[in-house]
Amino acid sequence: MIANRQLSSDYNVLALRAPSIAAAASPGQFVMVKAGSGHDPLLRRPFSVFEVLRDQTAGVTGLSLLNKRIGVSTSLLYAARLGERIACLGPLGRPFSPVDAPTEAWMVAGGVGLAPFATLAHALCSRGVRSTLFYGARRAQELFYLDLFRGLGVELVLTTEDGSAGERGRVVAPLERRLAARRADAPVMVYACGPEGMLASTAKIAVRYNRPCQVSVERIMGCGLGGCYSCVVPMRSDDGRVHHVRSCLSGPVLPGDQISWE
Amino acid sequence: MIANRQLSSDYNVLALRAPSIAAAASPGQFVMVKAGSGHDPLLRRPFSVFEVLRDQTAGVTGLSLLNKRIGVSTSLLYAARLGERIACLGPLGRPFSPVDAPTEAWMVAGGVGLAPFATLAHALCSRGVRSTLFYGARRAQELFYLDLFRGLGVELVLTTEDGSAGERGRVVAPLERRLAARRADAPVMVYACGPEGMLASTAKIAVRYNRPCQVSVERIMGCGLGGCYSCVVPMRSDDGRVHHVRSCLSGPVLPGDQISWE
Amino acid sequence: MGAEMDLSVRIGALTLKNPLIAASGCFGYGVEYADLVDLASLGGVAVKGLFLAEREGHPSPRIVETPAGMLNAIGLQGIGVRRFIFEKLPELRARRATVIVNICGSTLDEYVEISRILSDAEGVAAIELNISCPNIKEGGMQFGCSLTGTFDVVSAVRKVTRLPLIPKLTPNVTDVASFARASADAGADAVSLVNTFLAMAIDVETRRPKISNVVGGLSGPAIRPIAVRMVYECRQAVKIPIIGMGGITDARDAIEFMIAGATAVQVGTANFVDPFIWPKLIDGISDYMRRHQIARVADLVGTLDTAAGDKEWTAS
Amino acid sequence: MGAEMDLSVRIGALTLKNPLIAASGCFGYGVEYADLVDLASLGGVAVKGLFLAEREGHPSPRIVETPAGMLNAIGLQGIGVRRFIFEKLPELRARRATVIVNICGSTLDEYVEISRILSDAEGVAAIELNISCPNIKEGGMQFGCSLTGTFDVVSAVRKVTRLPLIPKLTPNVTDVASFARASADAGADAVSLVNTFLAMAIDVETRRPKISNVVGGLSGPAIRPIAVRMVYECRQAVKIPIIGMGGITDARDAIEFMIAGATAVQVGTANFVDPFIWPKLIDGISDYMRRHQIARVADLVGTLDTAAGDKEWTAS
Numbered sequence A, B: 001m002i003a004n005r006q007l008s009s010d011y012n013v014l015a016l017r018a019p020s021i022a023a024a025a026s027p028g029q030f031v032m033v034k035a036g037s038g039h040d041p042l043l044r045r046p047f048s049v050f051e052v053l054r055d056q057t058a059g060v061t062g063l064s065l066l067n068k069r070i071g072v073s074t075s076l077l078y079a080a081r082l083g084e085r086i087a088c089l090g091p092l093g094r095p096f097s098p099v100d101a102p103t104e105a106w107m108v109a110g111g112v113g114l115a116p117f118a119t120l121a122h123a124l125c126s127r128g129v130r131s132t133l134f135y136g137a138r139r140a141q142e143l144f145y146l147d148l149f150r151g152l153g154v155e156l157v158l159t160t161e162d163g164s165a166g167e168r169g170r171v172v173a174p175l176e177r178r179l180a181a182r183r184a185d186a187p188v189m190v191y192a193c194g195p196e197g198m199l200a201s202t203a204k205i206a207v208r209y210n211r212p213c214q215v216s217v218e219r220i221m222g223c224g225l226g227g228c229y230s231c232v233v234p235m236r237s238d239d240g241r242v243h244h245v246r247s248c249l250s251g252p253v254l255p256g257d258q259i260s261w262e
Numbered sequence C, D: 001m002g003a004e005m006d007l008s009v010r011i012g013a014l015t016l017k018n019p020l021i022a023a024s025g026c027f028g029y030g031v032e033y034a035d036l037v038d039l040a041s042l043g044g045v046a047v048k049g050l051f052l053a054e055r056e057g058h059p060s061p062r063i064v065e066t067p068a069g070m071l072n073a074i075g076l077q078g079i080g081v082r083r084f085i086f087e088k089l090p091e092l093r094a095r096r097a098t099v100i101v102n103i104c105g106s107t108l109d110e111y112v113e114i115s116r117i118l119s120d121a122e123g124v125a126a127i128e129l130n131i132s133c134p135n136i137k138e139g140g141m142q143f144g145c146s147l148t149g150t151f152d153v154v155s156a157v158r159k160v161t162r163l164p165l166i167p168k169l170t171p172n173v174t175d176v177a178s179f180a181r182a183s184a185d186a187g188a189d190a191v192s193l194v195n196t197f198l199a200m201a202i203d204v205e206t207r208r209p210k211i212s213n214v215v216g217g218l219s220g221p222a223i224r225p226i227a228v229r230m231v232y233e234c235r236q237a238v239k240i241p242i243i244g245m246g247g248i249t250d251a252r253d254a255i256e257f258m259i260a261g262a263t264a265v266q267v268g269t270a271n272f273v274d275p276f277i278w279p280k281l282i283d284g285i286s287d288y289m290r291r292h293q294i295a296r297v298a299d300l301v302g303t304l305d306t307a308a309g310d311k312e313w314t315a316s
């Protein structure tokens, strides 16, 4: 662990020296991280690769995680001290597929669901894709790294639940309005990451406006490698049958229209 | 935790801010320390109060522990980082009874068994008692804090297993020679702390030369408060029967001649 | 709402001021903790298991730590029921503790005899029948692992005492609920569970057991999920109150047991880790009740909502 | 001594190159790990439990972490034995894995049918009969919790296959050794134990179970002391090899099981925590053998020295 930047009382960014993982990571992939020593907590936890860190000569030095405190491991990672060794396995899972211009990329992030979009925005930027980030949080102080996205030329559409920044309410509201307003023959790819409800709404809205949508789902993951079958998502296949698909192998990025939302 | 001074690859001294515990502690008493977060490791571990720390105006600010790495908790305490909170309960148990001059105090320490003698030496020094420390370790580099004892006017008799400092061999050898050489009417109190074998030898030697002996025993302690009955020592009572006595309440300092050594 | 919150629970005829009981063997005879913990503030104090006679127990080492748990084989060292009544009970009474006496017998007659003696003593609130100690041959497991044994010992003791009678069940059985049922049928006022799991640990360097008794009983957080399941199973099987335990370390854990079906809970190993746990537990439960607008803690008992769950499962 | 160290162990007619087996349900079908772990370097790979037909298993959440352990109720999602043979076995064979197929049946006939199919397949080293899955109604617990059920299913499968047959025992019983005996009597080549402990965890804020199936199976370091005790009990009861498991996280834990009486061991949950554990385990065991001058790892099995211990204890 080479840096721990606490952004708020719940959020921090952890920088890890892990050059080979970072160099291999694609936007949307994740790493499995072991917090604490001993057997409690026991299992690793999945985290999106937030940033790929580089030195002056642009050599990859490591990666960072955007961490939100919600339980045992995330609390340990929030309080991690410099120099601690944090085991990190990856990159794992299927990444987002970045589109090419002239298709526009509309990213939809809820809370810590921002994490995979920093690297995705980089990839889109280097492909010259016009991108928009729809980003919702509880309050203004929990909207992070806006300058990073602005710097990449990403248009920002912000919402907060308390109205302290951007539009008041849910992030799917402006998304839907914009989709409704857009010409059907102007191609858009929707990317989404955030709470289950937000993902389901986003996927349904995308279907309604006939847009493809890649969602990054969040399941409790025991292994991240396909070994435990803990992380399944019900997917509807063409014949209408529902199959349980392991989101660590087939995902975390999955086609939103095929997920059988509850 | 306010300081962690690593003395060797196995030993360190941890300073804790715990003024009220430190102020109440008598030589030979111990504290129960919880290392790590979470439930693994689960239980606290017993540690002798090594030093009582004071500020410039001699006000008590905390205490230190002399820690030797042997397992999970002691390894965590060895690697503890500044600012960590380490829960510490005490002071607990029956302390050494310091003698008064002209009785001499002969302290016998094996390895980390040195821990209770720093405070005892202080107490003896302030009572003007002539003191000798018989101190055995594996090698010269594991004989610690000699200057502290010299500074208190304690005579040092050192042994190492490899002969790299002092006499080669066990610490009980010079103890026995000195007891043999001493006039029977010149009173001596023997104090001992260290591995079980060393304690048993010391107690037997003391009996042989008809000297009282206070030994600080080491048992696995679940609670330190008399609740679990894990820490018992078999003690022979006057009627010859053996009773299991809780060393956390009746000890850790016990009369060496009454312990039923295996 | 604070002032009106009711933490009391009923175990048969006995009312506990709150559902928190110090578990037997983990709180000495209670008196050891009298200066650290206000004994009167606890729902109850279950004292260390007592035989008729004094016992010295097993040699050390008697405990060893395991992942998120500990193994113990104390061997029921104790002062016997008569010395307990003379030497400890008066102080417990003076401290206004609600005393639950945990008793063990090598024979059915010994259980009966101890219960008779306790029934005449002043200041005993209830008897917990330890028929589940895994650490000694005569620890009651011959009763606790047999349905007729359980029924017989509970019935026999029932005849000689009007004190609330609480058989303590072992988890080392295929179907713990049937033992709860046998206890209820025999007239028990409640059952408590779980006692420890028979377990062992080996020092691989010496190839010898880590505790002198070879095997011991596993307690602590490690076992909590199994204990909660067992309480839940018993809840479906009997109407008498259940006292749940096994690895409770905070108020949330205690509430988990109550939601699963425990009317009261005991805390053992966690008291070793933190003897100041008791007021934290009480405050934590009160705080939870406040947040969830629960006026009587008894209303929490057995409120597990399994509606959403796929109920396709086997309770062994 | 290094060069001559013999890590191989025998399970009936089968020789494993070392005692380390990936536990069923914790290593997918093996192929998922083929790029991370040299499958041929393992003593064996026990693949995920298979029924005759495909199954989708339980809805999420399917696992939850508990102190030093985890609960799972996957519900035996799987591709069925035929697809396994066509889709996975060829790659396992190509990777030179020693494949132990873990099978489940809703009925005795299903166990027999699957075993018959597997006996004709190329590249199956042994059959592990899962009669102990706590998570589904038809998970074999009706066999695994009854002595006659165990005897009957093992006998029936024995008649149709010459493959080494390894019933996997549940720990959710009073006397696991009697199930080992019933298995041996019915012709099993070995027994493996333990499967998971039936357990549950409740979210106190919602008062709902933390996994969709309400109850699940507890695995991980938390259960190790109980599992070691059970292996030790079985060792006194049967002569056939025992494959021990439950919470093994390092070489020392594996050796602990072997000293208690296991000829081989399986590692499940720890593989989730560290998929690179396998070479560490092998090196750790080799290193131990070197330090203790043990030439054949098989010589370690059942060498627990209880001489010093007070042997006054009850194996329930």
Ligand SMILES: Cc1cc2nc3c(=O)[nH]c(=O)nc-3n(C[C@H](O)[C@H](O)[C@H](O)COP(=O)(O)OP(=O)(O)OC[C@H]3O[C@@H](n4cnc5c(N)ncnc54)[C@H](O)[C@@H]3O)c2cc1C
Pocket: A030, A041, A045, A046, A047, A048, A049, A065, A066, A067, A068, A069, A070, A071, A072, A073, A074, A075, A112, A115, A116, A217, A218, A219, A220, A221, A252, D064, D065
């Ligand atoms: C592919 C993927 C990428 C992720 N990326 C990030 C990220 O970049 N930053 C970040 O902060 N978080 C991320 N998460 C979520 C993160 O993994 C969980 O917050 C973490 O596992 C919680 O661990 P904990 O020990 O703090 O919580 P615990 O103490 O284990 O659990 C607290 C509560 O959260 C629930 N919970 C635990 N894990 C999950 C989970 N994986 N999904 C849903 N609920 C859970 C538990 O059931 C419990 O109720 C990601 C998850 C996935 C699947």
Ligand SMILES: Cc1cc2nc3c(=O)[nH]c(=O)nc-3n(C[C@H](O)[C@H](O)[C@H](O)COP(=O)(O)OP(=O)(O)OC[C@H]3O[C@@H](n4cnc5c(N)ncnc54)[C@H](O)[C@@H]3O)c2cc1C
Pocket: B030, B041, B045, B046, B047, B048, B049, B065, B066, B067, B068, B069, B070, B071, B072, B073, B074, B075, B112, B115, B116, B217, B218, B219, B220, B221, B252, C064, C065
């Ligand atoms: C009154 C008292 C005072 C002590 N003072 C000090 C001190 O000042 N400095 C210091 O370094 N140590 C001291 N000790 C010893 C210290 O408590 C143990 O080293 C510690 O508990 C080991 O914890 P662990 O988690 O590192 O070892 P574990 O991982 O728990 O165990 C490692 C090995 O050591 C054995 N072991 C564990 N605890 C004990 C114990 N208490 N006694 C004997 N064997 C044990 C275990 O059985 C195991 O084989 C004292 C012990 C007592 C009883």
Ligand SMILES: Cc1cc2nc3c(=O)[nH]c(=O)nc-3n(C[C@H](O)[C@H](O)[C@H](O)COP(=O)(O)O)c2cc1C
Pocket: B228, B229, C023, C024, C025, C026, C048, C049, C050, C072, C074, C076, C102, C130, C133, C168, C194, C195, C196, C218, C219, C220, C221, C245, C246, C247, C248, C266, C267, C268, C269, C270
């Ligand atoms: C050191 C120790 C001693 C115990 N002694 C007894 C006893 O005398 N009688 C009894 O019924 N249970 C005894 N138990 C079991 C506990 O009362 C309790 O059932 C068990 O420890 C599970 O609870 P816990 O996980 O909170 O400790 C003992 C447990 C421990 C750890």
Ligand SMILES: Cc1cc2nc3c(=O)[nH]c(=O)nc-3n(C[C@H](O)[C@H](O)[C@H](O)COP(=O)(O)O)c2cc1C
Pocket: A228, A229, D023, D024, D025, D026, D048, D049, D050, D072, D074, D076, D102, D130, D133, D168, D194, D195, D196, D218, D219, D220, D221, D245, D246, D247, D248, D266, D267, D268, D269, D270
């Ligand atoms: C997620 C998961 C899935 C499992 N699936 C199976 C299974 O399909 N068949 C089986 O016999 N055991 C299954 N088990 C049990 C393990 O094989 C093993 O018996 C148990 O987990 C104890 O070992 P461990 O503590 O090393 O994990 C499963 C365990 C886990 C954790």
Ligand code: FES
Pocket: A220, A221, A222, A223, A224, A225, A226, A227, A228, A229, A230, A231, A232, A246, A247, A248, A249
């Ligand atoms: S997390 Fe284990 S299979 Fe996906």
Ligand code: FES
Pocket: B220, B221, B222, B223, B224, B225, B226, B227, B228, B229, B230, B231, B232, B246, B247, B248, B249
């Ligand atoms: S350590 Fe618990 S009684 Fe002494």
